Amino acid sequence: MIDNLYMPYLMRIERITYEAPGVKTFMLKFVNDADQEKFSYKAGQFGEYSVYGVGESTFCIASPPTRKGYIECTFRQTGKVTNALSGCEEGSIIGFRGPYGNVFPIDEWKGKSLLFIAGGIALPPMRCVIWNALDLRENFKDITIIYGARTVKDLVYKEELKDWELRKDVRLVTTVDPGGESPDWKGEVGFVPTIVEKIAPSSKDTIAIVCGPPVMIKYTFPVLAKLGFTDEMIYTTLENRMKCGFGKCGRCNVGKVYVCKDGPVFTAAQLKELPDEY
Amino acid sequence: MVDLIKRAKELIESSSVKVVIGYEQGTGNKTRALFVENSEDADKLIFDSRCIQNLAAYITKKEIKEKGKMAVAATLPVMRSIIQLASEFQVTDANILVLGITPESKLIEFGNLAEVEKFVHQYEIEIDVRNKEMLDKLEKMTQPERWQFWIDELAPCFKCYACRAACPMCYCSRCTVDFNQPQWIPVPSTELGNLEWHIMRAIHLTGRCIDCDACYNACPLSIPINLLTKRMLLDAKEHFGGYQPALKGEHLMSTYKPDDKENFIQ
């Protein structure tokens, strides 16, 4: 047997968590222990998840590398493959190949404060880093998480949000778009950039990690700039359509930068260098 | 064509239209589409027997439509396509001016689409002799022979979709083959998938195809896919008395007659 780049690991779905309408989290375990042993990844990387007979789809690994023995992914049911994934039950076998892409330079952030800003379904790629940082809590100063979704129902990882809320070493701010609040909603109401401006976290010795829909990113960057964040202090991820995950299929490039190899993690400074094609 | 150049210049200079679509000398011995947006470019306009690309394919193209009102140097097949597109609400008098080129290579300008319709209705859609012979030849084959003929002919097809791109009637922003829920036709080029794709194309063009051969001319592998639509044209004639693109009235396949023949139904 040759080394086949396209050959996925067989993964068993151990647990399915319903997160929000159309959004599920799968906890996946390697069917073969040997695969599990040689597999390693870092925060920020992604993989190709596949339903045999339907196809492959790209999303990040949502669990932190500090938790061994399984990986998790969270996806929203939108296309052909995510629909098929959504139809899978606990115990089903799916494919996974990866990890691909670059990583969040967590080691370089040692001794700094972290500010996480996420919108909607973009919390999963960040959750990996958040847990990674929380598991190594002593390495960082303040950790602030600002998370917004369209409505209360659309907030993902509701259990974990409660968890973070109770932790004394994390400052969690949740918000929903105006009109999306429920009667008993205790969090903020307003769009993410507005809330960031209101909370006004200090930029001193702080790294900001921003993930969300393009509009959110577009309006959050200026707010961060006003708060004194330089472009090198802001990290984000790009999500482009991909097929291979390793720089061959020709889809994901933005100019000469391949999101699958050079990304998905970019600093705002790097993004500004890219042509407007993402 | 001196008349065409002169008229194109007038139209552009008077801002009556934003763009004139015609032909220019291409590379090698080819001709190609030209989009005249300023009067100097109009000098490049030509017309001769090599100008066979169906320019109506550009009428529904986003990048061209955005420019504003257009004038099209239209040969008979192009005029037919325009009428068909108008009948499908893809183009109206407000956004097109037809500079007709008659089969005798004379320029006639039409005031509106109704006049174009009247003009094209003078000519029947005729299938040329060479293709007619080919159709007859296929007709005489046995069913397994025909099957083999098409499997062999379509096997080289690598699904570049040049046939679809060149066809003025294939203007859907998302074609059936681009959908994946359900995936009607396999994305990779496969023997059966290729046949399915070309059957689908022929069916979707039934009653709409005006037999311009753009699909065949565009095919980089010269697969005679136009035979499929030609057969449909003949069948439409046989079963329903044929059709001409028309601004008003029912489309062949979106209507019915209570007495459509049904000798094959038990």
Next chain:
Amino acid sequence: MAEFEPKIVAFVCNWCTYAGADLTGTSRIKYASNVRIIRFPCTGRIDYMLLLKAFDEGADGIIVSGCHPNDCHYTSGNFHARRRWIMFRSLCNFTGIDTNRIKFSWVSAAEGAKWADIVNATVKSIRELGPYTEYKKVAKYPEKEVNHG
């Protein structure tokens, strides 16, 4: 070798033929069991691609059946369908697809016996034609390593 049992897919409309087939059953009329029935709201909904896919998935014969003319639950669905079948049948014929393997019929809700007859006759004629190997041969793409065209 066991006798060839044809696989037949029937695309039928909900209002007439499906009810008719129901009647065949409740009337205890015996008929061939080779047919798998797929119910549609109307014959107008039976897309030609479904027929091709049935062959693709291994059907040896197809029955398409709905309400008699003028009986359509939606007034004209079967008229539209008929016009499409006329064109589709001739295109099938032209591309060498065996049109003897596609049977079209009108079966009303009261014609339980006719449904049995249609199925039996189709099974008989498909049995004579044998398995649709021509189609199956090209349908089995995954068996092939590569396609060079």
Next chain:
Amino acid sequence: MNIDKRLVRKDSLEKLFDILKQNSKKIYAPSEKNGKITFRDAENFKGISTGYIQTTQSSKDITFPRAEKILDYSKSKEGMSVKGIDLKEIPEIILWGVRPCDANGIGELSSIFNWDYKDEIYNNRLSKVTVFGFSCNKSDEYCFCTSVGGNPGNTLGSDILFTRMGDDGDYLAEILTEKGNVIVSIAPQLFEKSENSEKEKYLAEVPVRFNHEEIKNKLDKFFESKEWIEQSLRCLGCGACAYVCPTCACFDIQDEAHGKKGSRVRCWDSCGFSHFTIHTSGHNPRDAQSQRWRQRIMHKFSYMPERLSVYGCTGCGRCSRACPVDMNILENLISIQEVTI
């Protein structure tokens, strides 16, 4: 290195073909259908086309097939079984009649498929291929190999390069690789000692039309140019150019299911298609045809040289010949070179 040069008599070529066939070699050679010449499994020597300037499709179909299985799966009560493609079963193939530009393209494809991640499926297919290059003794207005660093007698990529000496002359065979030597060892009597080993005068003359280094440097600042919009107005957005190109490597991965069994298939795709980059959300980073056309040129003349140190174009001119609307890559490159930013 001294290249082993031999003489192959003009009537020896058929003998060579027959001997190789007797040695149960699979030979893919250009043959004609509907007036178009393409590499096909050749049964006999007579069916091989000669005198062509260029085949309609490139020979990449052999090492990078339009559709190839990458794995099989089957589901059963016991669970799922997945099996990768067994490349040991791939036959040895002789690619006969490859033009030097195509042979050159093999190297360019290889650099894509071996960019950090080594694509062993591609590499394995390539390792089974012996390339019989045939130098060009004529060219047409679409050829521009010399502008991208090639030439009509380029040995790069071929295992044996045949050059016909004169219109009806014998062939000069340059044995370039170990695979070439293997062929010679199968029929040594046909590869005679060569007296005349000068091929240059028999080669086609292909003038240099642009400077590819200059184009590359210019493209760095050319992303926002209006030129892309002007050039691509005519473009209909089909995939003909990409599918005939010897170096276009964009692909799609699709699952083909039949009941409980099926395969995952890698198949060609084209950056010219409007849905190539579309996200599930409906957002499309390359929404306009001009952006897709820009991607095609930039990928070949800017991104690839920058990232892979090779150009993505061999100057074969196929895309221009195949284009239904006469998008001529040479013409467009020249106009990029001429236009001032």
